[in-house]
C-alpha cells in the first residue's frame with residue numbers, strides 16, 4: 001500500500017481553489033479534506049464543521065497554546081489553522097489529505113513535513129481573478145481590494161511549490177491534479193514496502 005501524504009493546494013483568492021477542491025473530492029471518494037479552524041465569520045451557506053470550524057479568538061489562542069495546529073496564519077485580517085490530530089491520524093491510515101491553505105501555511109508545512117506535495121493554483125489572468133471575486137458577491141469593496149493586493153503578493157511565492165496548475169476550466173484543472181496524485185503515489189519513497197513483497 002502507498003503511504004499517506006499531505007497534498008497542499010494554495011492559490012490567490014479567486015483562483016477557484018474552493019471549487020476545484022470540491023470537485024476533486026467529489027470525483028475521488030478516497031481523498032480526505034482537512035477542515036481548517038478560522039476566526040472569520042461564516043459566509044451564507046457555509047456550515048460549521050464542514051467548510052470550517054468557526055471559532056473565536058480566545059479558542060484560537062487556546063489551540064495554539066495546546067499545540068493543536070499543524071500550521072496557522074493570519075490571512076486577509078482573519079486567522080486560519082490546520083488541526084493537527086485529524087491530519088496525522090489520516091496520514092497514519094495511509095490516506096491522502098488535502099490542505100487548502102495560504103502560502104504562509106504552506107511554507108510552515110514544508111519545514112515540518114518534507115514528504116508533502118505542493119500545488120499552486122492560478123487563474124488564467126488577474127482580470128479573470130478580479131471578475132471571479134466580484135461575481136462571488138460575498139466580499140465588501142474593501143475586502144475585494146485587499147484580496148487583490150494579497151493575490152499579487154502570493155503569486156511571488158510560486159517557487160516554493162512543486163506544481164503549478166492554471167484553473168481556466170475546472171474539470172481540466174481537476175484532471176491535472178488527479179494526474180499529479182497518480183504520479184506522486186508511485187514515488188519510490190512512498191512504496192518501499194512493495195519491494196519487500198517482490199524480493
Ligand code: 5GP
Nearest residue numbers: 036037072073075080081082100101102105
Ligand atoms: P476564505 O476566507 O476565502 O475561505 O480563505 C482565505 C484564505 O485562507 C485562502 O487563501 C485559504 O486558502 C486560506 N486558508 C484556509 N484555511 C487555512 C488554514 O488552515 N491555514 C492557512 N494558513 N490558510 C488557510
